[in-house]
Amino acid sequence: MSSILTNTSAMVALQTLKGINSDLSRVQSEISTGKSVGSAKDNSALWAISKVMESDVQGFKSISESLSLGESTIAVARQGAETVTDLLTEIKGKIVAAQEENVDRGKIQTDIDALTSQIGSVVGAAQFNGLNLLKGTEGVDILASLDRQESGQVTASNIAVARQDLSADAGVYGTGTALSANSVASAGPIANTGNTQSITFANTADSSSDTFDITVAGSTLSFVGADFGAVTEEVAIDQIAGAINALGLEGVSASRTGSDLVLTSTRAFEDVDVTFSGTGVTDDTVSIAERAENVTFSQVSQVNEGDGYRVTVGSTVATYIAGQGETFEDVANGLKAAIDSADVDGLTTLVTTDANGAQVLKIDNDSATSITTFTAVGAAGGEASGGLFGLDGIDVSTNAGADAALANVEVLIQNSIDAAAEFGTAQGRIEIQAEFIGKLTDSLKTGIGTLVDADMEEASARLQALQVQQQLGVQALSIANQAPQSILSLFR
Template structure:
């Protein structure tokens, strides 16, 4: 049936042409935007995923900038630490030269002072955008990543870099008592030293060994004594009195010429003295008529045949660890010397810091050494006072400000023999601190650079993934466009033909 009111063919052709034009619009939008999913209505799920990933890429771009800033900051600190290490090595060369007695120590001291001032200049200028990593103890955190879980939650990851203190300040002593902290004990020749903190006090160990020679001995008896590995043998020829035997061993010991070791003889008594400040003496005897004894309250340890050093020690704990801001104060000969711990320091650092403090301010005759027990691994500060007043006290307080990593550099003075000797060991501690700082910065910078490369590669991978989801396939789009253009032309032609159908009805009324 034909109708002039309803043209079904034209309606079909029109709907087809509308569909073609709609597809043409979509293809043209893909061509103009380059995306197959440009808005949420194109594909809501894909669009949502792509937007989350795009936000992550934007975040990683900011992280990359932060890592670049962090790397530059650490690079400045590393170069400063390396420069300080070189300058300290130069100072060590001057200190070594000052060990000779026939050099101009005043001029050497002038050179050391100039190098010291240059170190301060380097550490003061080693800042990047206002952050100085070689002057302080606080940690610095650098944002390194944003980690998204499967549930969608995001957590921030950070690279923590420890600031290294290469300043020369003495710090500040805390004023809050820490009497309940067991850090160590005091031992030495003084009668009963009492530490100001919780810990046991070791009984006094002597610097003398007394060997008692019994009554006259008959011919053919053999006796021997071993002093620090050197053997002295004696075989009696005829009846020998105990006095003569003591005189023989005293003369033999003195003839060895061992530094700091002397022997004296009395009736039937041989006393061997060790006046070395930081060296113990090994003594062993064989022969039934030679026995150990005591003299002047100083006990010789017969169990291991060791006459202890002439020094009093602060023996630090092998289990406790110093806390940032803990101040250790040693009292000797009416003066006190303080070192305040920084973050992450060990008992060895405390011992060396106290040694530096004493060497920097001590009166003449006081010498120090840092020792480690080869059996227990415990660190000790040994103090020897040549005047004989060797009583030590130890006090620990909390709430102080840490001493600088190069504490004691200002006090290096090689114009005297004692100063030159003390400076030699102290400069080694400072060089070790600067080397540790440079190594720590180097490791941190390398990690930051690795993370920066990873973030760059990760961002590229995310961008590629986003593109694979939302970007238009231009080859496919081009082919579809040409096909739609042909369909559009055919649709227009079909609609034109359909619109001509009512014209044929006129022939029926002619």
């Protein structure tokens, strides 16, 4: 049946042409924008995923900038620490030269003061955009990544960079919790006399049948009673003492008290072993204790930032406040530097480890008088001393000062080396992270492109096909619209 009111063919052709035009419009949009999913109506799921990923890309671009800023800041700090190390090495060379007696120590001290001042300038100038990692103890967090969980929660992760204080600041002693139990001073006073051990001989010590050996600090003397001749025991002991003194052992002397041979040692930081055996004496080994007094630090307690320790030696009060991550070895070295800086006549110090593994600060007195006041205390809640604490107190104008400076500068050099190494590690880590973020950003962009970018080869082919279809659709619609005209022929 033909109808002039309803043209079914035209309707079909029209719908077909509309579909073709819609597809053609979409393909043209893909070609012009380069995207197959340009908005949420194109594909809401893919569009939503792509937008989340695009936001992450923008975040990673900001992270890359943060890493670049952090890397530059740490590079400045590392170079500053390396420069300080070089300057401290120069100071060590000056100190070594001052060990000689026939040098102008005044001029050497002038050079050391100039280098010390230069170190202060380097530390003060080692900042980037106002941030100086060579001063203070508070760490710095550098934004390193955004971590997206499966739940969609996003958290930021940081690279923590610890400051490495290379200032010579003394710090501030705190008034917090008492820490005196962590540093125990031996029972004073700090005597200026030697320690002794006695050997008691039998009444037959002058007998020709007596033979015995005495070993003092590794040197052995052998005696035969007949060699003394017909003398009293006291005379024989005097001869033995004379033989020991003739060895010329540093800090060791022998004398007689009654019928005892008395051995005396003024060695500051070394015990002297004495062994005697044979007839006329009782076989035994004794030890003459070192003259120095000790401050022994805890083996089990932890050192926290701001923990201060104070040692009083006579009228000298030495104070050191621990920084972040320091140990009792650092505390002992800091107190040693403080005591040495006071330049007390006859006072020498040494930091060592005892048989139990505890850190020990040894203090010896070689002055004309004993020191009666000797205490050690501690308290929390202070402000840390600088990593180069004691640098300002280096003084090579005297023999004792030159000797003390040689040990102290080694600690300072190690501190600066450790600081430079820490910065180098952090800088390397940031470089790796920056490289990773760059690759991750590229991967995300590639993933986004895979989801929403148009396949231009396919779009080009489809465009040509749709253009042909459009032309055919127009022709088909034109033919369908002409169909009612044929009905007029029935009425002619």
